[in-house]
Amino acid sequence: MLDAAMEARIDALLRRIDVPGDPDGAYLDASIAELLPHVRRARRQDRSWIGQRRREIAAIATPPRRWQPSPSPVPALVSLLVLAAIVVSLVAVLVGSARRLPAPFGLAANGELAYVANGHVFLADSAGGHPRQVTFDTGTQMDPAFSRDGTRLAYRRFPAPQVHVDADVADAVVMDADGSNPVVVAHAVKGLSHVAWSPDGRTIAFSGSIDGRPGNGWTVPANGTAPPTSFFSVPGAWDPVWSPDGTQLAIGADPGQLWVVGRDGSNPRRVSRGTYDEVGQRGEIAEWSPDGRSIVFTAGTPMATQVFVVGLDGAPERQISHGSRSRWTPPGRPMAACSRTCAPATARGLSS
Amino acid sequence: MTARTGWVQGIDELQHALADDDAFRSWYRRTAPRVYAYLLSRCGNDVEVAEELCQQTFIAAINQRSRFDGRSDVVTWLCGIARHKLADHFRALERDERRQMHLVVRQIAVDAEAARVPGLDDRVAIADALRSLPAMHQAVLAFIVLDGLTAAEAGRLMGRSAGATQSLLHRARESLRRAYGEEASDA
Numbered sequence: 422m423l424d425a426a427m428e429a430r431i432d433a434l435l436r437r438i439d440v441p442g443d444p445d446g447a448y449l450d451a452s453i454a455e456l457l458p459h460v461r462r463a464r465r466q467d468r469s470w471i472g473q474r475r476r477e478i479a480a481i482a483t484p485p486r487r488w489q490p491s492p493s494p495v496p497a498l499v500s501l502l503v504l505a506a507i508v509v510s511l512v513a514v515l516v517g518s519a520r521r522l523p524a525p526f527g528l529a530a531n532g533e534l535a536y537v538a539n540g541h542v543f544l545a546d547s548a549g550g551h552p553r554q555v556t557f558d559t560g561t562q563m564d565p566a567f568s569r570d571g572t573r574l575a576y577r578r579f580p581a582p583q584v585h586v587d588a589d590v591a592d593a594v595v596m597d598a599d600g601s602n603p604v605v606v607a608h609a610v611k612g613l614s615h616v617a618w619s620p621d622g623r624t625i626a627f628s629g630s631i632d633g634r635p636g637n638g639w640t641v642p643a644n645g646t647a648p649p650t651s652f653f654s655v656p657g658a659w660d661p662v663w664s665p666d667g668t669q670l671a672i673g674a675d676p677g678q679l680w681v682v683g684r685d686g687s688n689p690r691r692v693s694r695g696t697y698d699e700v701g702q703r704g705e706i707a708e709w710s711p712d713g714r715s716i717v718f719t720a721g722t723p724m725a726t727q728v729f730v731v732g733l734d735g736a737p738e739r740q741i742s743h744g745s746r747s748r749w750t751p752p753g754r755p756m757a758a759c760s761r762t763c764a765p766a767t768a769r770g771l772s773s
Numbered sequence: 774m775t776a777r778t779g780w781v782q783g784i785d786e787l788q789h790a791l792a793d794d795d796a797f798r799s800w801y802r803r804t805a806p807r808v809y810a811y812l813l814s815r816c817g818n819d820v821e822v823a824e825e826l827c828q829q830t831f832i833a834a835i836n837q838r839s840r841f842d843g844r845s846d847v848v849t850w851l852c853g854i855a856r857h858k859l860a861d862h863f864r865a866l867e868r869d870e871r872r873q874m875h876l877v878v879r880q881i882a883v884d885a886e887a888a889r890v891p892g893l894d895d896r897v898a899i900a901d902a903l904r905s906l907p908a909m910h911q912a913v914l915a916f917i918v919l920d921g922l923t924a925a926e927a928g929r930l931m932g933r934s935a936g937a938t939q940s941l942l943h944r945a946r947e948s949l950r951r952a953y954g955e956e957a958s959d960a
Contacts, residue, residue, distance in 0.1 A: 435949065438814045438817075439919050440814065441812070443811065444805060449801070456832065459832055461794075540790075552784065554789075559793045683934070
């Protein structure tokens with residue numbers, strides 16, 4: 422029988438072999454080759470799992486209809502009338518008491534969050550829980566954006582892991598919000614901007630260059646049934662933003678200009694008069710007022726920007742604050758502007 | 774970093790690793806050496822066994838990916854799987870020992886010859902001594918001395934009670950002392 426000291430010596434002796442040991446390089450290569458079929462099968466299973474869950478959800482949402490004859494039609498009719506009266510009363514009360522808000526503002530529930538991690542799009546609940554990956558392509562996925570009804574998701578897909586956004590080509594992709602049915606709506610766009618959903622969710626707008634074709638601003642059906650159509654050809658155009666009614670788009674152009682154009686390319690006009698190094702920032706060039714009559718935007722130099730409001734009546738823009746970001750408040754009247762070091766304490770309400 | 778963020782990052786890492794072939798290759802080359810090293814020392818520096826168990830560990834990890842909840846580092850999770858593979862290996866070894874006891878004895882003699890090479894690294898002699906022990910002696914030393922498990926935890930892995938595992942540990946230490954002492958004096 423060993424005493425405690427001898428046991429400790431034996432244990433110490435044994436621990437001397439617990440040191441790092443690198444596997445052979447050839448073993449790693451062979452091992453990867455053997456493991457890759459397992460990885461691919463797992464990927465197929467995961468995709469199948471997502472599709473299965475989607476079909477199950479669809480089945481729950483639309484249960485099979487069966488005709489069930491009512492034992493007595495009169496009580497059923499009375500019940501229906503009472504129910505209809507209750508619904509009409511409720512609607513009348515709600516509509517009468519609720520404040521009418523212009524699009525795109527209005528009641529909304531907490532939905533899901535879309536975000537990018539390690540080059541892939543993930544969805545999570547509104548508290549950040551239950552994250553799940555919904556893109557599985559190679560390369561890098563960026564800037565997921567939900568359609569306004571939340572049923573679909575558009576994003577940029579770059580083929581390479583490392584991305585130079587302005588120089589690389591990318592695809593604009595639209596898929597169902599659960600990650601199924603991805604459709605490439607625009608192929609190989611050089612300098613592809615963020616993708617902007619029209620308010621009705623039927624059209625995607627973006628900027629970039631496609632195969633040397635004339636045009637810098639494009640719209641394309643969100644279901645990918647037709648190729649992109651150019652609506653704007655001013656050089657250096659970028660980041661279109663839909664008007665609330667979906668009839669017009671604001672779009673930036675070099676150097677430091679803000680333009681507004683009809684969705685079909687009609688009536689393009691420059692609405693900013695000043696000379697700026699830059700207008701807006703990538704992905705947030707401007708924001709339309711809820712009534713669609715004016716636009717708030719930031720402009721200046723990269724180091725010093727100001728907030729401007731411009732109407733569509735041809736009048737020059739008005740500088741309303743120094744700051745780097747600005748947003749319309751829901752009623753469309755006052756506006757909050759933030760300084761570059763934006764924090765709640767520095768925000769202040771401004772009258773438009 | 775909050776705990777939740779850590780969980781999400783761990784899950785992200787695994788999902789990203791399985792998302793495409795290149796990502797997997799990169800992730801595997803980063804994580805496999807750590808799992809391999811864990812196994813190698815615990816199976817007496819037997820490279821073939823370590824490679825085989827490492828491979829089995831990753832296959833199991835891929836197939837059981839939904840069980841990873843992100844509460845631990847991915848490599849920690851992988852080593853947990855590797856530990857079970859190691860336990861399976863020791864159990865299989867024990868079954869073989871019972872069936873082919875004479876062959877095992879002969880193999881030990883061959884290993885002892887190899888250990889007598891002058892100038893042999895000390896750690897090699899220890900590993901050889903460990904490998905010459907009965908499978909369950911190797912297992913209990915690996916799980917309790919190297920992994921720091923309790924007798925109850927190690928016993929669950931090996932299908933023994935805590936008391937039996939504790940007794941086994943005493944015998945395993947004695948076996949190792951004898952095996953190493955003989956080899957060390959010969960070296």
